[in-house]
Amino acid sequence: MTSTATPSVAVRGPLSVAAARREMLEAVPRTPAENVPVAGGAAGRILSSAVEARVLLPPFANSAMDGYAVRAADIARVPCRLPVRGEMRAGMAPGSVRVEAGACAKVMTGAPLPDGADSVVPYEWTDRGLEEVLIHERPRRGNAVRRAGEDLSPGQAVLAAGHRIRPTDLAPLAASGAGELAVGRRPRVALITTGDEIRPPGTDLQPGQIYDTAGPALEALLGSAGGELVLRESATDDPAEVQEVLLRAAAEADLLIGVGGMSVGDHDHVRATVERLGRLQFWRVAMRPGSPIAFGSLDSAVFLGLPGNPVSACVTFILFGAPVLLAMQGAVQPEPQTHPAELLDDMEKPEGLETFHRAVLRPRAGKMPGVRLAGNQSSGATLSLARADCLVCLPARGVTVPRGSVVQVIPLSS
DSSP: OOOOSOOOOOOBOOBOHHHHHHHHHHHOOOOOEEEEESSGGGTTOBBSSOEEOOSOBSSSOEESSSEEEEOGGGOSSSSEEEEEEEEEOTTSOTTSSBOOTTOEEEEOTTSBOOBTOOEEEEGGGBOOOSSEEEEOSOOOTTTTEEOTTSSBOTTOEEEOTTOBOOGGGHHHHHHTTOSEEEEEOOOEEEEEEEOTTEEOTTSOOOTTOEEOOHHHHHHHHHHHTTOEEEEEEEEOSOHHHHHHHHHHHHHHOSEEEEESOOSSSTTOOHHHHHHHHSEEEEEOBSEESOOOOEEEEETTEEEEEEOSSHHHHHHHIIIIIHHHHHHHTTOSOOSOOOEEEEESSOEEOOTTOEEEEEEEEEEETTEEEEEEEOSOOOTTOOHHHHHOSEEEEEOSSOSEEOTTOEEEEEESOO
16 A cells, blocks of 8 residues: 655654644644434534524413413402413414403413413412412413513524534524534544554453553543544554554544554654654654654544553543544534642642643532542553543643642543
8 A cells, every 4th residue: 555645744842732732733624514413413513504593482472381371460469269261282373272351271381372361370379270260379470481582583593613512402403493413524533552462351361461451441532522433453563564554544534543653662663654654743742641642644644643551542632632533523612621620739740741640629618629639640550540530730840739739620521
């Protein structure tokens, strides 16, 4: 297989986390738009076009509660008795029932407000009479009435382009009259792990072998960021095999993620292969864990190279991989969201490196959340990943961050 990519240029690095991510987000292409139904499967997708309401919502004045439709002026004082003249149920056409002066009509939640009525008396304020009702609490005009168009009107903006659809967004999207949504196509992702020692989880290990611990986590992480895994392979440290797998993966994917083989060891061939056959835009980021990060392209695929250590791979995917996938789908704000928290312990770090620590948030009544480390911070220690619910982000400058400092944290779950 022959690569058609632009020859590599001089590789820069190390960059700051923000600079590296900015270069990635500026360089990645957008996937084309496609239409998806307004259903549960649209959650997590990113709108390519703004959505405007097509209908009036509610389309008619209706009752917000089960009760009696009345003219508020007829209830000068309570208790008050009114004759019941008819019933309006959900699904009946507006105008099917009319309330005359001095009378009322039963009305169900969501049913059109009977003509002539201006208020609803909830069942709880009455004796629930059938032919005559005793009302013991006086309603204000408009009580428990939803006005026509109070939620949406035709042409009103519902959600903007670039918005990532939440499950709760599907209610107003469906209510707006939209049957389909234009969203960015999910990027096709190839995930390649390398190393002679790597074996699939659950298999028998021989001396010197370890399980592929980064791969399963990255599969789930890329799925949560909207990626569609189209190829998942492992390669040994043989350079010819690495080249063959990478070129085949690049031909099938929008984004090629390599795990391992990014450093300068004698058997680190992934980065070198991309630099030789494709284009390597930069290599290394001034951070810990996860400094040996590479970014560029191979054939028509965007290339993102992550470290092989499982914690480093997960942390760098959160910081770079997920934003790249979201940007490819058209997200307006693909960067990880951060929140302030107060350190509950002193923390140490290397000078000149931004560091990201697995940690646990501690809610505190009336105070900013506290945060403390979740355990062993080694880049090979995976148990602390399971215990952590956030990453503590510490700036490059300084070696000690004292207890009580306000830091930024990235949540590890929604």
